Amino acid sequence: MAQAATAAVDEHGHTSTGVSNWKVGFWTFIASECLFFGTLISTYMVYKGRAVVGPYPDEIFDVLHTTISTTVLLFSSLAFVLALHAVQNARKKAGILWLFFVIAMGAVFLYMEGTSYLKYIDYGLTLGSSTFGSAYYVLTGTHKLHVILGIVWIGALIWLLFRDRIPPAKSEQVEIAGLYWHFVDIIWIVIFTLVYLIQ
Amino acid sequence: MSTDATTHAHEGAEHHSHPSASFYVWIGIILAVVTGVEVAIFYIEAMDAYEAPLLVLLSAAKVVLVIMFFMHLKMEPRFLTWVFMAGVVLATFMVGALMVIYHVLPRFGG
Numbered sequence: 001m002a003q004a005a006t007a008a009v010d011e012h013g014h015t016s017t018g019v020s021n022w023k024v025g026f027w028t029f030i031a032s033e034c035l036f037f038g039t040l041i042s043t044y045m046v047y048k049g050r051a052v053v054g055p056y057p058d059e060i061f062d063v064l065h066t067t068i069s070t071t072v073l074l075f076s077s078l079a080f081v082l083a084l085h086a087v088q089n090a091r092k093k094a095g096i097l098w099l100f101f102v103i104a105m106g107a108v109f110l111y112m113e114g115t116s117y118l119k120y121i122d123y124g125l126t127l128g129s130s131t132f133g134s135a136y137y138v139l140t141g142t143h144k145l146h147v148i149l150g151i152v153w154i155g156a157l158i159w160l161l162f163r164d165r166i167p168p169a170k171s172e173q174v175e176i177a178g179l180y181w182h183f184v185d186i187i188w189i190v191i192f193t194l195v196y197l198i199q
Numbered sequence: 200m201s202t203d204a205t206t207h208a209h210e211g212a213e214h215h216s217h218p219s220a221s222f223y224v225w226i227g228i229i230l231a232v233v234t235g236v237e238v239a240i241f242y243i244e245a246m247d248a249y250e251a252p253l254l255v256l257l258s259a260a261k262v263v264l265v266i267m268f269f270m271h272l273k274m275e276p277r278f279l280t281w282v283f284m285a286g287v288v289l290a291t292f293m294v295g296a297l298m299v300i301y302h303v304l305p306r307f308g309g
Binding site (some may be wrong): 032183198 | 224289
């Protein structure tokens with residue numbers, strides 16, 4: 001048993017799977033996040049069209065506005081993968097610059113979604129106004145909390161890159177943060193379709 | 200034996216080469232174009248009958264592109280795909296089961 005445990009990671013950090021334990025652990029975390037968001041999406045879909053008081057989705061959603069914020073988030077994913085590519089190829093400055101773009105686009109996404117929230121509240125849709133309001137704000141609000149956490153994480157990466165604490169050999173730190181950011185993007189792709197486009 | 204397995208697995212991992220920057224840009228452009236097509240389908244009334252299945256299909260295509268290329272799952276060992284798919288399949292089953300319970304069965308008096 002002890003031998004099997006020591007064989008799993010050798011003295012160079014190589015594992016029997018060929019992938020670092022951090023990466024395996026993070027993919028497992030992402031799989032569990034699928035279930036977490038699955039429950040929130042299920043709740044929204046169950047209550048969809050069952051609200052007895054307005055405002056209703058087709059009365060308030062601005063699809064063009066959300067399309068722009070969705071595209072911004074998609075391009076932030078592109079910026080992140082370019083940042084990782086730069087860090088892996090020892091281009092630290094380019095990596096930092098791309099990560100700044102990711103934070104900027106994440107902030108633009110949050111600002112645009114924030115203005116949408118204010119508009120919906122003006123229309124009378126709040127967390128307690130109807131089942132639609134509760135399910136909508138909990139689902140999209142949880143996603144926005146993930147975006148905020150991602151921005152903080154990327155900020156920490158930029159700080160570490162500035163201090164030369166992430167050489168190309170340790171670029172996996174950036175890659176794992178990227179897995180998180182891309183997953184947040186994937187969840188928004190699903191929300192955009194199920195909540196905004198299929199009404 | 201286990202040392203050999205470790206070494207081979209590590210060598211295998213080192214052979215994974217990531218795509219070029221321009222390849223990622225192309226994937227980004229494709230994602231933006233598919234998003235545009237989705238919005239067009241939403242606004243074109245003639246597409247109303249096929250809207251939901253088409254939008255779900257296009258959305259799934261976007262998700263697959265991000266996972267395969269931006270998250271590099273295509274270049275990782277196959278078992279990571281199984282780890283991720285376990286979560287996706289369970290989540291999809293849960294959403295599907297709840298949709299059937301709340302939206303389909305009531306139509307049949309369930």
